[in-house]
Amino acid sequence: MAIEQTHVNFDHSRFSKGLARGLAGALLFALPMFLTMEMWELGLYIDRSRLLLLLLVNIPLLILLARRIGFENISTWHEAVRDASIAYFLGLLASAFVLSALGVLSVGHALPEAAGMIAIQTVPASIGALLGRSELGGRDDDDEDAQDPLDDDAQSGYGGELFMMAVGALFLGLNVAPTEEMILISFKMSPWHAIALIVSSIVLMHGFVYALSFSGGHELEEGTPVWHALIRFTLPGYAVAFAISFYCLWTFHRLDGIELTQAIMSTVVLAFPSAIGAAAARLIL
Amino acid sequence: MAKPSKSRSIESGEGHWIEWLTGSVSAIAVIALIGWVGFEAATQSDGAPDLSVKTISSASRDGGYLVMFDVENAADRTAADVVVRGEITAGNTVVETVEITLDYVPMHSRTRAGLIFRNEPAGRSRIFATGFSEP
Numbered sequence: 169m170a171i172e173q174t175h176v177n178f179d180h181s182r183f184s185k186g187l188a189r190g191l192a193g194a195l196l197f198a199l200p201m202f203l204t205m206e207m208w209e210l211g212l213y214i215d216r217s218r219l220l221l222l223l224l225v226n227i228p229l230l231i232l233l234a235r236r237i238g239f240e241n242i243s244t245w246h247e248a249v250r251d252a253s254i255a256y257f258l259g260l261l262a263s264a265f266v267l268s269a270l271g272v273l274s275v276g277h278a279l280p281e282a283a284g285m286i287a288i289q290t291v292p293a294s295i296g297a298l299l300g301r302s303e304l305g306g307r308d309d310d311d312e313d314a315q316d317p318l319d320d321d322a323q324s325g326y327g328g329e330l331f332m333m334a335v336g337a338l339f340l341g342l343n344v345a346p347t348e349e350m351i352l353i354s355f356k357m358s359p360w361h362a363i364a365l366i367v368s369s370i371v372l373m374h375g376f377v378y379a380l381s382f383s384g385g386h387e388l389e390e391g392t393p394v395w396h397a398l399i400r401f402t403l404p405g406y407a408v409a410f411a412i413s414f415y416c417l418w419t420f421h422r423l424d425g426i427e428l429t430q431a432i433m434s435t436v437v438l439a440f441p442s443a444i445g446a447a448a449a450r451l452i453l
Numbered sequence: 454m455a456k457p458s459k460s461r462s463i464e465s466g467e468g469h470w471i472e473w474l475t476g477s478v479s480a481i482a483v484i485a486l487i488g489w490v491g492f493e494a495a496t497q498s499d500g501a502p503d504l505s506v507k508t509i510s511s512a513s514r515d516g517g518y519l520v521m522f523d524v525e526n527a528a529d530r531t532a533a534d535v536v537v538r539g540e541i542t543a544g545n546t547v548v549e550t551v552e553i554t555l556d557y558v559p560m561h562s563r564t565r566a567g568l569i570f571r572n573e574p575a576g577r578s579r580i581f582a583t584g585f586s587e588p
Contacts, residue, residue, distance in 0.1 A: 326472050348556075355531040355559060355588040359494030363487055370483070399476035400468045407479040410486075427561035429493050430531070432486070 186301055190255060193300010194262035197339070198293035202266045206346040210420055211285030218419050219287060226291045229338075230255055232331060233298050237453065251298070259294025260286065292342050295335070299453075329401065329450065330408055336449020337409040338416075341442035345416035354434040362436045369409075369436075369443040374402040376447035386450065401450075406439070409446045413438035502532035504558060504582040509565070517569040522580055524566065526558040532585035533557050539568040539580040548572055557588065 201207050230252035235245070264286050267273040273282055344350060354362075377386050378397055386397075414435045417423050423431045468476075509521040520539065526532055535555040541548045551568045558564045568580065 326469065326475075330475075351557065351559075352588055355533070355557060359490045359497065362490045363494065366483070366487055366490070396468070399480055400472045401476075403479040403483055404475045407482055425563050425565065426559050429490070430559045430562060432490065436486075436490070 187254070187258065189301045190258045190297040191262055191300075194259050194293040194297040195266070197296025197299060198259070198262065198289060199266070200343050201289060201292050201346070202263065202270065204346055206348060206420075207289060208267075208272050208285055210346055211288045212281055214284060214288060214419075214421065216284075218421075219284065222291055222419050223287060226256070226294060227252065229335070230294060230298060233295070233335060236328065236332070237298065237301065255297040256290070256294045258297040259290045259292075262293045262297070263289035292339075295339060295342075299339070330404060332449045332453050333405045333446035334408050334412055336445040336447070336453070337412040337442035338445075339449070340445025341409070341413050341416050341438055344441055345413070345422070345438055346420050350417070350438050351422055351434050354430065354437045357433065357437075359429075359433070362433050365436050365440055369440050370402060370406050373405055373409075373443045373447040374398055376444065377401070377450050405446045405450075406443055409442035410435060410439045413442045497529040500528050500530065502526050502530045502558070502560075502585055503528040504532060504535065504585065506537060506580045506582060508580060511574060514569070517571050518574050519567050519569055520574055520578065520580065521565065521567045523563040524555060524558050524582060525563045526560055529560050531557060531559045531588050533588040535564075535585045536583045537566065537568070537580060538583050539570065539574075539578060541570060541572050541574055541578045543577065558585070 231245070231248050234251035234255065235248040264273070267285060267289065273285060277285075357365075374397070378394075386401075414423075414431075417431075417434055417438060422434060426434070503526060505525050505527065507523045507525065509523060511518060511520045513519075522537075524535060524537060533556065535558050537553050537555060539551045549570055549572050551570060553566055553568055555564050555566055570578065
């Protein structure tokens with residue numbers, strides 16, 4: 169199938185297939201969050217300015233993500249924005265549908281409540297919708313990679329690598345961030361546990377990408393010491409995962425009134441799954 | 454660092470200076486993080502949670518009087534299931550008792566909550582924590 173400009177010969181079946189994949193991705197990736205009680209409650213009590221910030225931050229995130237892995241083989245920012253909007257809408261649709269189907273959302277709810285509950289679920293669902301196209305589609309066109317004009321610059325650059333780690337961290341982190349277990353674990357553990365957790369997060373991240381021979385793993389050039397990759401990729405990756413974890417916990421009101429050390433410990437707990445998500449993103453995406 | 458299609462990618466030996474700058478900043482941040490938590494680990498005491506209640510505000514509402522308060526925990530241990538009781542006394546008799554259970558009061562942190570009295574609490578109420586469990 170030759171890839172032409174979409175407006176030249178628009179392929180309806182291909183486009184609708186992309187939409188269906190997007191919806192499937194939204195369901196697949198956000199289902200754990202749809203089924204989490206804390207997420208429903210958060211929709212009711214989350215500070216509206218924090219919710220707004222989350223919804224706004226999601227826009228550039230989706231656009232950048234669409235630029236890398238869109239619904240179609242995209243090459244311009246214009247198309248990236250279009251795909252991001254579609255993904256956002258599919259996320260909205262999926263969360264409204266699932267929450268209604270589960271009976272969490274009913275006609276009896278006041279509009280602000282319902283809007284909050286749907287809005288907060290829309291964020292992970294829209295990320296899922298974008299990822300769904302890429303991962304479920306499995307690059308069915310052999311020549312897609314070869315023709316991809318982004319392959320040499322934005323896609324594989326250092327910034328792109330860090331961005332994909334951020335997406336991976338957000339992806340796994342968001343699933344568990346709203347649960348009470350994150351803070352409960354941090355209350356149960358001592359600072360020594362926290363240090364052990366930080367070190368093992370970093371070791372696991374590094375091992376995932378460099379030591380274990382997963383397909384899509386990275387290798388170092390001959391003669392490069394191991395600590396080079398640790399400093400250049402793994403530690404920044406952990407810093408990204410940590411920052412994302414902190415943002416998630418703050419957004420979900422888990423750090424309100426909490427003293428700094430305790431807040432750091434909670435973030436360390438969440439940074440553990442986030443770090444693994446970040447490492448996995450380097451392999452998968 | 455061009456990716457050879459979808460197979461394993463190879464990191465170039467010498468990174469760009471931006472990579473090294475980002476890497477150094479991250480390394481310093483991670484070391485500082487471990488250092489901070491390590492310092493806390495070394496200096497923390499094992500004492501039981503130390504809870505105190507501070508009244509923030511008191512206001513008349515429909516159907517009662519709302520008293521907002523902070524529960525503070527001054528110790529290095531987190532308290533869970535903290536039961537806070539509010540009493541209104543007249544002389545030696547307790548006129549009204551209200552109670553609330555807070556999920557957590559983390560170490561060195563405060564948790565805000567409210568109690569609703571049916572009687573006017575001004576000047577004759579007291580609010581105190583009656584118990585907790587370890588998380």
